[in-house]
Amino acid sequence: MKKRLSKVLVLSMMLITLLMLSGCGEEEALNYEINRDSMQSYTQQLITQYYDTSEMEQEYYLNDGSELQKTAVSGFMAAQTTDHVGEFIDFATGEGSVDFTNGVDGKVVCSQICKYANRDVKVSISYKQNRAFELDKEKAYESLVSQAAQYGVDVTTYVTEMYGQYDELDMTSMDKFLDSFLAMAYNERPYEAIDCEVSAVYSKKELILMAGKNTAIGMGVVFTVLIFISFIISLLKYLPLLFDAEIRKARAEKKAAESAAKKQTEDVIIASSETAKEAKKEQISQPAAAASTDLMNDSELVAVITAAIYAASAGAVRGPAYTASNDKLVVRSIRRVR
Known part of the structure; x- marks a missing residue:
């Protein structure tokens, strides 16, 4: 069973290989029937007409010319200024010098290789069928x-x-x-010739080097922009201080009020501490029976304890120290611990 399955697989692979080879040997069926020699000759005529034009002709073709004239003239100009292909020498001959392929919308594209001084140039002209x-x-x-x-x-x-x-x-x-x-x-x-595409022919090595160079430049630009954006974001916190004077004034007033409140609290604590010491001396001199007296009647002692507790909690005084603290602390009972 395994041997039979292996034979079937081998025969299938051979059949697929034969079909692929037969398909590669056939030429691509074009969108419409053409005389290839005639189309190649006409393509060369158009290239000869547009590859070397004067400034006056260039201005006319680029502004008022047809789509074929605009694309052809601009393409040949770019080949000289960008790719620096040099002077035109002749049309390439031999295998691979001309190619016919199908274009979009039922067009046929004739591509002719042209020899220039510095590098070859591929010129592709698209033709649509003239039904009339x-x-x-x-x-x-x-x-x-x-x-x-x-x-x-x-x-x-x-x-x-x-x-x-x-x-x-x-x-x-x-x-x-x-x-x-x-x-x-x-x-x-x-x-009928519709448009033209002119492109310099680069080797695979040159294309790889150009791709690497473009990738490096692109990544460098991206990281530079990201660093710049991060720097700008870090400066946003200073914008209110630069453009809003009222905010700066309010912050200064708040800071001054906090300093004054802190100083006032410290003064109250110092004054209350001195009063508490004097009250303690008087309580010691009084009879022991007086120790059971209700200490809540001693307003100075209440103020001292309240201020001490509030100072320990680092709050800001918003009202009288003897009534309540910022966190609603109220002293309701005081007992002496022996």
Whole structure:
């Protein structure tokens, strides 16, 4: 059973591998049918038109140009000022020099590698399908047939004699001739260029170094900002003192009142202590029977004890010392302890 299961797993893995390899070998199906050579040639024409422009042309394209003109001119300007690619040399040739991929919204993107003095540049132009092209192409063919009939020749002979001397026209077939004829005479193609993206080509090592540098700068900025914010927060406690004079005045008055109350309490305690000593001498000289007298009638003794208890509790005097303390302490009974 285990051997059979192992064989099934091995066969399944081989089948999956074959499917993956077959999928990698196939080219991506584009959103619409194109002539790749024709699109590459048109892409190179657009690059030649916009990669080197004067200041007057740049101002016009950037302010009043189409989306293609704005993105192309701004992209080539950024490549020079930011990436310092140098002077344009030529279009790259060979494998990987041009690529066709699907873009968003049904577009097709043609990417051409351009050789510059300092580093290569990848230019990608997005094209959307021109659905009116086939209709215009049919009308152009009917017009050529009508003109050929006037001269009493077939359309192929008429086209060869009338347009054979133009190098820009593709005379290999009637279909390709019509495509090139509409492009040369009316600047109309099966596709329409929409926008352009220009990016310098960096190696993996350069990209890793740039990523590390950007990460370090970003972390440094974040920590610097956090430290600055912490410093600002630590200063917030001083804002009331800087901008509110009334608060400072009230605090000063409160501090002065506390000092005065403390001094008054100390004076009361000292005075009461002296009075208590004198009262104690008088009580000693009195007969023993007088010891049982109610001590609550001695107001001075009550004041002394109340002030002493309150001073020990470190409170502030808000009323007469002989009546009650700040924490509602009231002396109601005094007994002599023998």
